Each structure stands twice: as structure tokens, then as C-alpha cells.
Amino acid sequence: MAAGESVIRVRGLVNRFGQHRVHDGLDLDVFSGEILGLVGGSGAGKTVLLRTLLALRQPQAGSIRFFGEELVGASEARLRALRQRIGMLFQGGALFGGLNVIDNLTLPLREHTDLSSAVAEELALIKLEMAGLEPEVACLYPNELSGGMIKRVALARALIMDPEVLILDEPTAGLDPVNAAAFDALIVELSRLLGLTVLMVTHDLDALWQSTDRVVYLGQGRVLEQGPIDTLSQSQIPAVSRYFADRRSRERMN
């Protein structure tokens, strides 16, 4: 897909819980090769949007195109094929506690490919290295890993099927500033190296400044404003400027 084309194109998205319209005609584009930050106040609908993009939830109305293909109403077989082109890093890592690192990493390969165990393990070790981890980590269990290592293993697993799009839900939440900055730098490096398109939900101002090409602010069920972070952080829209002022004062207190 050429740079500048929409990898994800959302139009007129409506998500409703009873009378509560979380998304009310939301339009969003994620362009090929960009790192897009998604922000918004608590309850703005960021998680519901990610779940809808991953087809874990059917919206009440609207269109979602991934790589030009409509996802809303697609067959389970088509969704499986699409999901293989998307890497997802959930908050907290979502690693399987009963499996060691190498088995967590090779699980998607065992489910979706016919690769031999030896090749799958070789690939997993390459992804571990890409995520900045030593091969010795492969035989550890999740409860033997630090918070930063869990994020990196989860990132290695998100990359295991060579996705074209990476979706990250608060990737640096819970990390100290040094580990968070290192993780942000890794995301930028991998995105450039692999030509990945990245959609990242984050409240972390440092991550927004260091990593993103563009930021989208979600509010009142729609995209209220979008642009580079220096533009957004000086927005004249009251909800957006309040959000950034609030984040700045929280980060000063930490």
C-alpha cells in the first residue's frame, strides 16, 4: 500500500449502548506508514473503537475498511484473514501465564501456519531480538518478567505474523519514564524499519511528542480535532485544550 493511502478508513461509525451513543457518526483515517495517536477523555470511546476495528464488536451503523476491504458484515473467514494482517498489543500484555515466552510467541504461528516447531521457534527468537530482548528470556514465564519485559514480549508476539498494522492500547501505561521512553523509541524504529502503520491509544504526553506523526482527539462521539501534536496541544477547542492542560498538570505532579 502506497504511503498516504488509508490503511484504515472509518465512516459514519455508530456504537450505542442503550440510549448512550458512544460513537455518533465517527470518521477516521489511518494513513499508510504513519504513527497515529488516539486520545480522548475517560469514557470517550477509545477502547470501544479498538474493539470495533478488530471486529470484536459489531457497530450499529457505519463502514470500516481495512486495506480497502469492508470489515462490517464480513464473513468469519474474511475476518480471520484480515486479523492476520493486524498486530495487537493489549493493555497489560495479555500473555498466557501458563506458557513460557517462546510458547506465547509461537502460539499464533501454530494456529495459523504449517511451520515446523523449529522454524516457528527461530522466527520467535528473531521477533524477541527485534523487541530488544535476549534469547535467554525465551524460557521464562510471564510472572518471571518485569513490566517492561512483558510489554516487549507482547510486542514481539504482536509482530509474529509480520503484520502491516500495529494497534497498541496504552503501551507505556505502568512503565517508569526511562522504560516508557525506550519503548516509544522502539515503536518508532520498528515502524520505520518494517513500514508499519501504527494506531496507538495513549495518555502519555511524552509518547505523543516522541512517537506520533499525527494525533486524533475523540470526543462527543466523533473526531473533534486531528493534526500533529504541536497543533493539537495548542487547540482552541475547549475540550481539547482542557484535556492537554489536565495531562500536563498530572504529569508535573508525578
Ligand SMILES: Nc1ncnc2c1ncn2[C@@H]1O[C@H](COP(=O)(O)OP(=O)(O)OP(=O)(O)O)[C@@H](O)[C@H]1O
Ligand atoms: N459493554 C458495555 N456495555 C455498556 N456500556 C459500555 C460497554 N463498553 C463500554 N461502554 C461505555 O462506552 C463508553 C466508552 O467506553 P470506552 O471503554 O471505550 O472508553 P475509553 O475512551 O477507552 O476510556 P478510558 O480512557 O477511561 O479507558 C463508556 O461510557 C462505557 O461505559
